[in-house]
Amino acid sequence: MRRERLIFFRRNKMEKNEKLAMIRHSMAHVMAEAVLEMFPTAQIAIGPSIENGFYYDFDLPRSLTEQDLEEITERMKNIIKSDRTFKRSVVSREEAKEIFKDQKYKLELIDSIPEGEEVSLYNQGAFTDLCRGPHVASTKDLNADAFKLLSVAGAYWRGDEKRPMLQRIYATAWETPKELRLYLDHLADIEKRDHRKLGKELDLFSLHEEAGPGLVYWHPRGARIRQIIEDFWRKEHYENGYEMVYTPHVGKSWLWETSGHLGFYKDSMYPPMEMDNMDYYTKPMNCPFHIMIYKNSKKSYRDLPCRWAELGTVYRYEKAGALHGLMRVRGFTQDDAHLFVTPDQMEDEIIEVLRFSLHMLHSFGFNEIHAYISTKPEKSVGDVEKWDAATEALKKAVEKEGLKYDIDEGGGAFYGPKIDLKIKDAIGREWQLSTVQFDFNLPERFGLTFVDKDGVEKQPYMIHRALLGSIERFFGVLLEHYAGAFPPWLSPEQIAIIPVAEVANDYAKELEKRLKKDGLRVVSDLSNERMNAKIRKAQQMKIPYMLIIGEKEMNNNTVSVRYRNGKQEFGLSYDDFVASVKAKVESKEQL
RNA sequence: GCCAAAGUAGCUCAGUGGUAGAGCAGCUCACUCGUAAUGAGCAGGUCGCGGGUUCAAUUCCCAUCUUUGGCUCCA
Numbered sequence: 085m086r087r088e089r090l091i092f093f094r095r096n097k098m099e100k101n102e103k104l105a106m107i108r109h110s111m112a113h114v115m116a117e118a119v120l121e122m123f124p125t126a127q128i129a130i131g132p133s134i135e136n137g138f139y140y141d142f143d144l145p146r147s148l149t150e151q152d153l154e155e156i157t158e159r160m161k162n163i164i165k166s167d168r169t170f171k172r173s174v175v176s177r178e179e180a181k182e183i184f185k186d187q188k189y190k191l192e193l194i195d196s197i198p199e200g201e202e203v204s205l206y207n208q209g210a211f212t213d214l215c216r217g218p219h220v221a222s223t224k225d226l227n228a229d230a231f232k233l234l235s236v237a238g239a240y241w242r243g244d245e246k247r248p249m250l251q252r253i254y255a256t257a258w259e260t261p262k263e264l265r266l267y268l269d270h271l272a273d274i275e276k277r278d279h280r281k282l283g284k285e286l287d288l289f290s291l292h293e294e295a296g297p298g299l300v301y302w303h304p305r306g307a308r309i310r311q312i313i314e315d316f317w318r319k320e321h322y323e324n325g326y327e328m329v330y331t332p333h334v335g336k337s338w339l340w341e342t343s344g345h346l347g348f349y350k351d352s353m354y355p356p357m358e359m360d361n362m363d364y365y366t367k368p369m370n371c372p373f374h375i376m377i378y379k380n381s382k383k384s385y386r387d388l389p390c391r392w393a394e395l396g397t398v399y400r401y402e403k404a405g406a407l408h409g410l411m412r413v414r415g416f417t418q419d420d421a422h423l424f425v426t427p428d429q430m431e432d433e434i435i436e437v438l439r440f441s442l443h444m445l446h447s448f449g450f451n452e453i454h455a456y457i458s459t460k461p462e463k464s465v466g467d468v469e470k471w472d473a474a475t476e477a478l479k480k481a482v483e484k485e486g487l488k489y490d491i492d493e494g495g496g497a498f499y500g501p502k503i504d505l506k507i508k509d510a511i512g513r514e515w516q517l518s519t520v521q522f523d524f525n526l527p528e529r530f531g532l533t534f535v536d537k538d539g540v541e542k543q544p545y546m547i548h549r550a551l552l553g554s555i556e557r558f559f560g561v562l563l564e565h566y567a568g569a570f571p572p573w574l575s576p577e578q579i580a581i582i583p584v585a586e587v588a589n590d591y592a593k594e595l596e597k598r599l600k601k602d603g604l605r606v607v608s609d610l611s612n613e614r615m616n617a618k619i620r621k622a623q624q625m626k627i628p629y630m631l632i633i634g635e636k637e638m639n640n641n642t643v644s645v646r647y648r649n650g651k652q653e654f655g656l657s658y659d660d661f662v663a664s665v666k667a668k669v670e671s672k673e674q675l
Numbered sequence: 676g677c678c679a680a681a682g683u684a685g686c687u688c689a690g691u692g693g694u695a696g697a698g699c700a701g702c703u704c705a706c707u708c709g710u711a712a713u714g715a716g717c718a719g720g721u722c723g724c725g726g727g728u729u730c731a732a733u734u735c736c737c738a739u740c741u742u743u744g745g746c747u748c749c750a
Contacts (some may be wrong), residue, residue, distance in 0.1 A: 131749095131750090132749055171729055188729070215750055238677065239746045240746055242749080245676075245677065250678085254745080293741045405676070586708095610708090617712050621711090621712090632709070635709095
C-alpha cells in the first residue's frame with residue numbers, strides 16, 4: 085500500500101519536474117525575445133532550463149545593468165500576458181541557416197546537430213529559436229508573477245575560455261508565485277547561513293587581503309572549535325588503528341619531480357624558493373612525505389598495513405577567481421592519511437576506511453550521505469587487473485555499508501579509482517567531504533616495495549584518504565549546517581554566566597571557576613551592562629546555555645538556566661545542571 | 676585567468692568636484708537593574724593602493740590589488 089503511494093508520489097514528482105523544465109525553458113525563450121526587443125542586434129546563444137530556473141546567454145553591444153534587468157522583466161511580463169502560442173516546425177538545415185543567417189552562434193549550433201537528426205524551430209510571436217523543445221503550449225501557461233531575474237554573469241561560449249565571453253542572465257521560475265516565494269525564502273536562508281558572514285559575526289576567523297588572499301586566520305573562538313574537532317579526530321584515529329606522523333612544510337624539487345606533481349600540477353603550486361642552488365617548494369600534498377617515511381626502512385608484509393595520519397597543512401595556488409571564504413582557500417589543512425597495504429589486505433582496509441568515515445560524519449551531525457564511485461578513465465596508469473580489483477573493493481565496501489551510490493564511469497583520477505562521500509546539510513545542500521582514493525602511480529614512481537611471505541619483493545597498494553576533506557572547508561560546512569548554533573560539544577563557549585547585577589559578580593566568578601574545573605567552557609559577563617543586554621549578546625553569540633544569577637540563586641546556591649532556544653528553568657542545583665550539560669556534550673546532541 | 680559589480684571608521688552602510696556622516700562596536704561617567712539593546716558624553720577615517728585630468732579629486736579618467744556573483748547545466 086505505502087509502496088504504491090510512494091511510486092505514485094514519485095511519478096507525480098517526475099511529471100512536475102518535466103513540467104517545470106518546460107516552463108523554464110519556455111521562459112528562457114520569452115526572455116530572449118524581450119532582450120531582442122531591447123537590443124535588436126543582440127546575438128543569442130543558448131538558453132536551457134536548469135535547476136530552479138533557467139538562463140540565456142547573449143552577446144550584447146554593452147553590459148547589462150540592474151535597470152536593464154527590470155526592463156527585461158517588464159517586457160517579459162507583457163509577452164507572457166499577450167498569450168502567444170509556441171509553434172513547433174521542422175526545417176531543413178539550409179532553411180535554418182537562412183533564418184539564422186545573422187546569428188553566428190545559432191549557425192554554429194546548426195552545424196553541430198548530428199546528421200539525420202531533424203532541425204526544429206519554436207516560434208512565439210516575433211521570436212523564433214532553434215530549439216529541441218519541448219515547450220508549453222502558450223505563454224498563458226506561464227505565470228508572469230512566478231519568475232525573477234537573479235543576476236548577470238559572464239560565461240564563455242560553450243564553456244571554453246578561449247571563446248568569446250557572453251553575458252548570461254540567470255533567473256528562477258516556478259509554476260506559482262507561492263513556489264517562487266518559497267524559493268526566494270530558501271535563498272535568503274542560504275544567505276543568512278553564509279559562513280563568511282557568520283564567521284565575522286561570531287568572531288571565528290578572518291582573511292586578510294593585505295597579508296595574502298585565501299589564507300585563513302583562526303580567532304580564539306574559531307580556534308577552539310577547530311581544536312575540539314582536531315582532538316576528537318586524533319582520538320578516533322588512534323582508536324581506529326592509525327598512527328600520527330608529522331612532516332615538513334617544504335621539500336626539495338626532487339620530491340615533486342619524482343611524484344610527478346611538477347609535471348601535472350605546477351601551476352597550482354606556490355613558486356619555488358631557491359636555496360644553495362636548489363629549489364624548495366611548499367607542499368601541495370602530504371603524500372610524498374609519508375612515502376619518505378615508508379621508504380626509510382625495508383618493509384615486510386608483517387609491517388603492513390601502515391596507516392599514517394596527519395593534519396597536514398598544504399598550500400595550493402588556486403586561481404584568484406576560485407577563492408571563496410573557507411570553502412576554497414590557498415592554505416589549508418587536510419585531515420590526511422595514507423594506507424600502505426598488501427593486495428590481500430586491500431578489501432578489508434577499504435571497508436574499514438569507509439566505516440570509519442561514516443562514523444566521523446555521523447558524529448558531526450551529518451546523517452544523509454551519498455557515495456560516488458569513480459572508475460578508470462581513458463588515460464590511466466596501473467594494470468587493468470589492479471583497477472578492477474580496487475574498483476570492486478570500493479563497490480563492495482559501499483554495498484556493505486548500505487550506502488546509496490552512483491558510479492561515475494571513467495571519472496577517476498589517472499592514478500586510481502576513488503569513492504567520494506557527499507553529505508546533505510540542514511537545508512538540503514550537498515557537500516563533498518570524504519574521499520578515498522587508490523593510487524597506482526606513486527608506489528611505482530617512488531619504487532615502494534614490501535617483502536612478502538614468499539620472500540619476493542612486491543609493490544604495496546597505496547590509499548589516500550581524507551574524511552573531513554580540509555579542516556577549513558569542513559569548518560565552513562559545519563558552520564552553515566548549524567547556522568552558527570553549534571551543538572554544545574562543539575560550542576566555543578558552552579555556558580555564559582550573567583549576573584543580574586553587580587552583587588552577584590562574586591558568585592559568578594565562583595561558578596565560573598567550578599564549571600571550568602568540571603571541564604566546561606565558560607565565560608562570565610561581568611561588564612557594566614544591563615542583564616538584558618548581556619543576554620542579548622550571549623544570544624547573538626549563540627551560546628547554548630546562559631546562567632542568569634542574582635540574589636535568589638546566591639542565597640539558595642542554585643542556578644537559573646536560559647537556553648539558546650529561549651526556554652528557561654529556575655532553581656536548578658549546580659550538580660543537576662552540570663550533569664545535564666555533560667550528558668549533551670557526551671552524546672554530541674544538538675541542544 | 677576572463678565577464679560584471681563593489682572597496683568610505685572595527686562592523687553595517689549613507690554621501691559629495693571645494694579634503695566626510697549615521698547606527699552598532701570602543702572609551703569615560705552615571706544608573707545596580709530578574710530573561711533579546713539604560714542614558715549621556717568622548718574618541719575614531721591619507722574615502723583600497725598608484726598615476727592622470729583639474730585652481731581643487733574620496734567624487735571624473737586610467738592602471739593595479741582585493742572582495743563578491745558567475746565562467747559545470749547545451750539547440
